[in-house]
Amino acid sequence: METAFLLEKLILVVVVFTITLVIAMYSTLAERKIAGFMQDRHGPDRAGAFGILQPLCDGSKFFFKEEIIPAGAHKGLFIMGPVIAIITACISSAVIPWGQTLTFGDTTISLQVAEVNIGVLYIFGVIALGVYGIMLGGWASNNKFSLMGAIRAASQSISYEIGLGLSLIALLMVTGTLSIGEIVAQQSGFVNWNIWSQPLGFIIFVTCAFAECNRVPFDLPECETELVGGYHTEYSSMKLGLYMFSEYINMFVSSALMAALYFGGYNFPFMHDLGLSANWITIIGVLVFFAKIFAFIFFFMWIRWTLPRFRYDQLMRLGWKKLIPLAIANIVLTGVIILIKDTFF
Amino acid sequence: MQSLSNRKKVLEQKPMNFWERIYLPAIFKGLSITLKHFFKKIPTVKYPEEVRPYSKNFRGQHSLKRDEEGRERCTACGLCALSCPAEAITMTSAERAKGEEHLYREEKYASVYEINMLRCIFCGLCEEACPKEAIYLDGSHVTADYLRKDFIYGKDKLVEPRFDITKLAKD
Ligand code: SF4
Numbered sequence: 001m002e003t004a005f006l007l008e009k010l011i012l013v014v015v016v017f018t019i020t021l022v023i024a025m026y027s028t029l030a031e032r033k034i035a036g037f038m039q040d041r042h043g044p045d046r047a048g049a050f051g052i053l054q055p056l057c058d059g060s061k062f063f064f065k066e067e068i069i070p071a072g073a074h075k076g077l078f079i080m081g082p083v084i085a086i087i088t089a090c091i092s093s094a095v096i097p098w099g100q101t102l103t104f105g106d107t108t109i110s111l112q113v114a115e116v117n118i119g120v121l122y123i124f125g126v127i128a129l130g131v132y133g134i135m136l137g138g139w140a141s142n143n144k145f146s147l148m149g150a151i152r153a154a155s156q157s158i159s160y161e162i163g164l165g166l167s168l169i170a171l172l173m174v175t176g177t178l179s180i181g182e183i184v185a186q187q188s189g190f191v192n193w194n195i196w197s198q199p200l201g202f203i204i205f206v207t208c209a210f211a212e213c214n215r216v217p218f219d220l221p222e223c224e225t226e227l228v229g230g231y232h233t234e235y236s237s238m239k240l241g242l243y244m245f246s247e248y249i250n251m252f253v254s255s256a257l258m259a260a261l262y263f264g265g266y267n268f269p270f271m272h273d274l275g276l277s278a279n280w281i282t283i284i285g286v287l288v289f290f291a292k293i294f295a296f297i298f299f300f301m302w303i304r305w306t307l308p309r310f311r312y313d314q315l316m317r318l319g320w321k322k323l324i325p326l327a328i329a330n331i332v333l334t335g336v337i338i339l340i341k342d343t344f345f
Numbered sequence: 346m347q348s349l350s351n352r353k354k355v356l357e358q359k360p361m362n363f364w365e366r367i368y369l370p371a372i373f374k375g376l377s378i379t380l381k382h383f384f385k386k387i388p389t390v391k392y393p394e395e396v397r398p399y400s401k402n403f404r405g406q407h408s409l410k411r412d413e414e415g416r417e418r419c420t421a422c423g424l425c426a427l428s429c430p431a432e433a434i435t436m437t438s439a440e441r442a443k444g445e446e447h448l449y450r451e452e453k454y455a456s457v458y459e460i461n462m463l464r465c466i467f468c469g470l471c472e473e474a475c476p477k478e479a480i481y482l483d484g485s486h487v488t489a490d491y492l493r494k495d496f497i498y499g500k501d502k503l504v505e506p507r508f509d510i511t512k513l514a515k516d
């Protein structure tokens with residue numbers, strides 16, 4: 001039983017890993033395609049049909065580029081930066097429930113790698129670790145632009161983590177649990193989705209998630225117009241590739257989180273009224289979940305090609321003076337509503 | 346103060362109202378604009394696969410013509426070189442020897458005829474100047490190359506290929 005369990009989890013881990021990496025890979029293509037379409041261009045379309053081989057070409061190009069480690073850089077930390085970035089990006093997908101359970105005969109397989117009852121906290125911890133990759137890389141480069149980028153990344157990430165946390169607290173008050181699996185399970189059907197009870201919390205969460213992923217309009221750490229390349233100015237070859245890759249993985253994971261926490265995860269409307277067997281519901285649920293994730297990834301890119309970058313003081317003002325008070329107000333409001341509900345209904 | 350041109354406009358900087366300050370409506374407006382472009386027809390022509398039609402009087406690469414019997418028409422009079430505003434044409438003339446009557450129509454011909462395609466502005470004045478109707482800019486455009494020297498087109502590239510007119514008459 002024990003080995004079977006380990007094997008099951010191992011397969012699931014490999015599958016999730018592969019899917020994550022493939023999606024991150026093709027996000028790079030999707031990003032350029034979407035950018036192209038939004039600017040009335042075709043985007044890359046020379047490598048394979050519709051440019052389908054473009055990510056492979058980019059990847060192999062990264063491998064063949066010269067690898068430069070600056071003479072003044074701290075070699076160990078310089079190498080560790082991208083490694084930490086990509087590891088933290090990858091492990092955050094462990095607690096996301098990709099679907100319900102599949103039943104074969106008398107074995108049931110849960111489509112969640114680790115059912116941790118403090119999943120939300122785990123995600124938080126990992127996100128907080130993620131900034132070390134950027135900070136170490138930027139600091140170890142021994143370059144002023146990189147250092148500036150790293151400092152910005154650190155302060156931005158700390159500021160927006162507060163907003164992120166506060167918006168989640170309101171969500172946790174509604175759901176009453178820290179386990180992501182349970183939060184998703186509570187949202188079965190359509191009317192139970194948390195977005196209906198937490199619209200303001202969702203907006204705050206999305207904004208903070210953008211900032212945590214260092215995506216436009218909050219990509220101040222790499223802000224190429226001011227800082228050359230930001231924290232990865234000195235990076236070349238696959239180490240740069242890892243940084244970019246971790247950005248796309250982060251985007252994928254936060255899309256998955258948004259879909260899971262606010263948009264019902266694998267739940268879809270009328271899921272119990274169609275008379276489908278449990279396995280079918282699970283399979284369709286997984287597909288629905290991925291559809292939601294792709295929608296959010298598209299949203300990320302859509303925003304990127306629409307909004308200009310914030311100025312640094314605007315970023316800080318938005319984080320500390322707007323989002324945090326709003327999130328606190330949201331918590332109070334949620335508390336009052338819960339209280340009214342409990343006492344009068 | 347009255348401005349001299351009377352066209353001075355004073356820009357008013359009103360404080361932003363609530364909706365402008367929360368920024369969200371502006372974001373949605375921007376998003377709708379980019380989404381509109383997302384579904385728009387893309388004007389790019391995918392060149393090697395799709396070629397746009399040339400206009401009828403398009404002036405492209407020159408060709409040196411032959412007459413009905415396949416002889417070169419050019420007599421190396423140099424009028425084209427003289428008329429060329431870009432001074433792109435050079436040539437060396439030679440006298441037709443006995444037994445070459447099937448190659449050159451006139452008694453004098455151009456043994457070397459070169460056009461520097463980097464100098465040429467495709468104005469078509471050479472075509473107008475030629476008294477022998479020997480040069481026309483009727484090719485497609487001049488393609489890219491790696492070296493400057495390869496843009497000096499000699500007779501090998503300019504003289505049109507031999508063309509058997511009797512075959513055409515039969516069809
Ligand atoms: S087209 Fe004009 S510029 Fe070109 S060779 Fe003829 S006369 Fe000269």
Ligand code: SF4
Pocket residue numbers: 418419420421422423424425426474475476477478479480
């Ligand atoms: S191309 Fe025409 S104008 Fe030029 S040298 Fe020959 S005959 Fe004269």
